Amino acid sequence: MQASAETLAFLHDVRVFEAFADPDLVALAERLRERELRRRQILFREGDRGDEMFIVRRGTILISKAVTGKVEQVLVRVEPFDFFGEMSLFDGSPRSATAQAETDVELLVLGRDSLQAMTETAPRAAAAFFYAMVQVFMERLRRSTQQVAEATRWGLEATGLDVEAR
Amino acid sequence: MQRPAPAKFELLVRRDDTEDFELRQVASVIGYLNSRPRRVDQESYEISELRSRLAAAPGFILKNKTTDRFLLLSAQERFLWDQMDGATALQAIATAYVLKYGEFDFEIIPSLLRKLQRAQLLTFEPTSRLRAALARNRGRVIVKAIELVLTGLERIRISSHNVQSFFQALYRYGGFLLFTPIAAIACAVLAVLGAAAAFVLFHDVHDMLEGFGGHALRGILTVKLLFFASVALHQFVHGLACIHYRRRVREFGFTFLHGFVPTFYIDVTDIFMASRRARVITAVTGALVHLALGAVAFVVAAQAPTGSFTQAFAAASGIIQWQALVIALYPFCFIEMDGYHVLVDVLGVPTLKPDAMTYMKGLLTGAGRMRQGREELLWIGYVALSALSVAAFIAFNVWIIVSATH
Numbered sequence: 001m002q003a004s005a006e007t008l009a010f011l012h013d014v015r016v017f018e019a020f021a022d023p024d025l026v027a028l029a030e031r032l033r034e035r036e037l038r039r040r041q042i043l044f045r046e047g048d049r050g051d052e053m054f055i056v057r058r059g060t061i062l063i064s065k066a067v068t069g070k071v072e073q074v075l076v077r078v079e080p081f082d083f084f085g086e087m088s089l090f091d092g093s094p095r096s097a098t099a100q101a102e103t104d105v106e107l108l109v110l111g112r113d114s115l116q117a118m119t120e121t122a123p124r125a126a127a128a129f130f131y132a133m134v135q136v137f138m139e140r141l142r143r144s145t146q147q148v149a150e151a152t153r154w155g156l157e158a159t160g161l162d163v164e165a166r
Numbered sequence: 167m168q169r170p171a172p173a174k175f176e177l178l179v180r181r182d183d184t185e186d187f188e189l190r191q192v193a194s195v196i197g198y199l200n201s202r203p204r205r206v207d208q209e210s211y212e213i214s215e216l217r218s219r220l221a222a223a224p225g226f227i228l229k230n231k232t233t234d235r236f237l238l239l240s241a242q243e244r245f246l247w248d249q250m251d252g253a254t255a256l257q258a259i260a261t262a263y264v265l266k267y268g269e270f271d272f273e274i275i276p277s278l279l280r281k282l283q284r285a286q287l288l289t290f291e292p293t294s295r296l297r298a299a300l301a302r303n304r305g306r307v308i309v310k311a312i313e314l315v316l317t318g319l320e321r322i323r324i325s326s327h328n329v330q331s332f333f334q335a336l337y338r339y340g341g342f343l344l345f346t347p348i349a350a351i352a353c354a355v356l357a358v359l360g361a362a363a364a365f366v367l368f369h370d371v372h373d374m375l376e377g378f379g380g381h382a383l384r385g386i387l388t389v390k391l392l393f394f395a396s397v398a399l400h401q402f403v404h405g406l407a408c409i410h411y412r413r414r415v416r417e418f419g420f421t422f423l424h425g426f427v428p429t430f431y432i433d434v435t436d437i438f439m440a441s442r443r444a445r446v447i448t449a450v451t452g453a454l455v456h457l458a459l460g461a462v463a464f465v466v467a468a469q470a471p472t473g474s475f476t477q478a479f480a481a482a483s484g485i486i487q488w489q490a491l492v493i494a495l496y497p498f499c500f501i502e503m504d505g506y507h508v509l510v511d512v513l514g515v516p517t518l519k520p521d522a523m524t525y526m527k528g529l530l531t532g533a534g535r536m537r538q539g540r541e542e543l544l545w546i547g548y549v550a551l552s553a554l555s556v557a558a559f560i561a562f563n564v565w566i567i568v569s570a571t572h
Binding site: 040041042062064067070071072073074100150151153154155156157158159160 | 170172173174175176177178179180181185186187189194195196197198201276279280
């Protein structure tokens with residue numbers, strides 16, 4: 001992909017690329033692919049194979065996990081400058097949730113090959129990328145813990161369980 | 167602290183074979199209204215009607231046959247219980263309740279659900295309020311210490327669940343005699359003799375307790391310890407009464423009530439499935455142990471030489487036994503003893519004390535307002551009589567100790 005000034009400015013504001021030097025950012029931009037989704041289009045389903053992560057440039061992506069039958073729980077809405085799908089990028093595991101466009105969406109796609117190339121040609125940028133990624137993982141882990149507590153509260157409130165009194 | 171907003175989930179519901187979907191926010195309150203409470207299997211519970219000549223509507227006793235826990239239900243609660251079939255949503259149950267009773271007091275529903283969960287009739291294992299309060303304040307050293315002591319004491323529990331055959335044998339080999347007219351007459355005679363002896367003795371309490379040789383307080387405490395043995399006898403008679411009415415004695419043992427009150431206890435809750443007469447007799451006969459022992463003690467004291475140790479010891483024992491009789495049978499003392507259970511059974515108002523306390527608390531804090539109904543009069547009467555009685559009880563004991571030590 002030809003790196004436009006607009007794309008470079010956008011990437012500079014994406015958290016995992018914030019610490020990149022300009023030449024590294026240009027090299028990265030050239031390895032990214034663009035992809036567009038129409039509203040309601042499914043990008044991938046839970047259980048699909050995958051080895052790419054996605055950065056939202058425009059629009060909103062819904063990440064949801066199957067609960068029962070046709071019902072899924074919305075885990076998160078991914079907004080512009082945020083990214084998703086990184087778990088499969090690292091370990092190639094099946095997708096743990098479904099990603100679907102809530103609106104018309106523009107994405108930038110980073111494949112495993114591109115990441116591998118970046119690690120070899122720009123190790124300083126790769127280190128900054130991984131460091132930022134660990135921080136994001138920790139934040140998401142905290143959010144998951146909070147979601148578990150919230151789910152427990154929902155259950156207690158919804159069932160009227162009185163766990164304090166005898 | 168501000169109460170947090172109800173928790174909510176966002177759900178994505180797919181349409182048939184398309185990418186189309188609908189997003190729905192589901193707050194916990196919606197989940198609650200749509201929940202379908204299910205009572206335990208029919209084989210796991212037993213329900214019995216409790217009729218009263220005074221109460222307008224009948225009450226019901228609900229027993230969890232698995233855990234042997236009992237609940238007293240009003241007619242409205244019984245109606246709600248019948249709706250909890252696992253298929254009817256709480257919202258539909260509330261609608262049915264309004265149509266049936268024309269009342270919008272929906273607090274009855276969560277309140278009943280909590281009661282049922284506690285009794286494991288909808289399942290759940292609760293914790294003690296005292297322990298929960300202590301746990302909340304665990305940061306304070308004193309609270310932590312109290313919690314540790316209570317935990318230690320609560321672990322002291324000696325009990326047996328296999329006592330039915332023992333009590334059956336005890337009943338067969340003589341216990342049945344307690345439930346004959348002769349025993350009732352003997353008890354009445356003893357009461358008259360004891361009262362006469364006490365009347366004579368109480369002309370001079372000081373002379374009577376002089377036999378403790380200037381250590382009246384220590385003597386009375388010794389008598390109190392010996393009295394503890396009669397509490398076990400009291401529980402035994404409850405058990406025999408339960409057998410007399412062909413119900414089951416579930417457990418007998420010793421424990422620290424609330425973690426600090428040492429006591430013997432017996433589980434005769436199965437008697438709730440018998441008639442009211444059976445329940446009243448089971449409650450009263452246990453307390454009559456104190457009437458009989460106290461009467462004998464007073465008679466012995468009256469016959470003993472004035473100022474002797476025997477007289478002092480017997481008289482003190484008599485006082486304590488009859489105090490125990492009053493505490494056990496007198497319903498107006500804020501304690502839910504035998505007499506209280508008889509009273510609420512006869513009145514048909516199983517929640518007399520908690521209702522009365524809530525009502526009075528509301529009046530005193532300004533949160534509630536005065537109403538003139540039968541129930542309100544009952545609540546005010548209960549609290550007023552109980553407060554007066556407790557004050558009189560304390561005054562009487564202070565008088566006894568002061569008389570004995572001066």
